[in-house]
Amino acid sequence: MRDYLGVVWAIVVKDATVEWRTKTAFMSAVVFAILVLSILYFARDPTAVSSMDIAPGALWVTFTFAAMVGLNRAFLLERENQAIDGMLLTPVPRTAIFVGKMTGNLLFVGFVELISVPLFVLFYNVSLAGRLPQLLAVTAMATLAFVAVGTLLSAMAVRTRFAELMLPILLLPFLIPPVVGAVQLTSRILAARPASELMGWFKLLAAFDIVFCVLAILLYEATLDE
């Protein structure tokens, strides 16, 4: 188990180092997040639609598409110089490679979300006082679901000729359930609805997390066959 976690950690550190030095995906994702949040804010008619009505949707559109930039990059990095072969030749469990890549993606998306939230609060005049723990829980659960399935599909899409186009096409249908759940929860939390109204959606997100993580880990090895 210690060796397994050591491999996972080595992959996470390697991915983070590469991203820190190149900053390609991170900068693209952050710029994209700022653009989406500001465009959606200025596109609305403030006399007809309150910022709170579109805030949850704007937040999750931003998170989802900004995350896709990072997910696309995750396995493209391994295809450069066929670095993935170097990993596959080693005796490390294939699931450790997947969990390492997924953890790296979770960190990446987490950082993009961390930068996006203050902008979201600023643009949409949202008060997070007393709601932060619940919003953090929603964000963590929804992010885990779409990063798990996104990492798997990224590993598949990278083998296709138009990998960067293929990933959104493959991924978006899978994102609908967790993102709908996240939007529903976010709007209820921001409207200070009682906890009883949230539980059903939380359970749904938890179910997606379990199903997506387990399936992604089980199916990853199949994506490695040529």
Place this chain on the structure above:
Amino acid sequence: MTDPLLVTEAVTRRYGYRRVFADVTFSLRRGEVLALLGPNGAGKTTLLRVLAGLLRPSGGSVTRNGTVGLVAHNSMAYDALTARENLAFAAKLWGIVDPERVEELLDRLGLVRWQDQRVATFSRGMTQRLAIARALIHQPDILLLDEPFHSLDDPGVADVVRLLGELVSEGRGRGRGRAIVLVTHQLERLVQLATSVGYLVHGTLVGPEPMDDRSVETIAARYRGLLNRA
């Protein structure tokens, strides 16, 4: 005589309906170097990937009685990492805890001066040296080399030939040593290193034939004859 490290039995590989090669059968023991010759597109790289376990054979079987190191066309290195970081990452995946191993390979492959430079700044020859170092990090029993002299300058080629010679003979008398499959078009290097030669032509492996005559002309004549065969 020791048991073979690498055994292939009737290995066939297809891509869809296209057969790349069929019925490839040979075995390789410690201290043996099999050189593979074949024209472009003959399937040499595919065969090495099958031998390494990166591709499944469409038919037949490959038995590896040891760890495998592969030097492929691509370096398998991360451009944003330094030479040292690339080797340290590979060492971590192989479970190598001795930090001296990375130092030793940087020294042996002449990369010490560039060890802290990112691979993106490397010349093709330096990248090739790093690829070889990476393949050797875990001291593999079986070494698969796809054009290892590609892009190397003359001193680089001499270094790698010397290194491969050492790897084959290291501990040979004590039942260690390595088995090497070498794909190269450089016949001068081939005759220096190989103990047998196989010709992958028309989707079939002819040989392996023992290197009784270590003459470039003899190997070239045999190869030409097989290529021209209907």
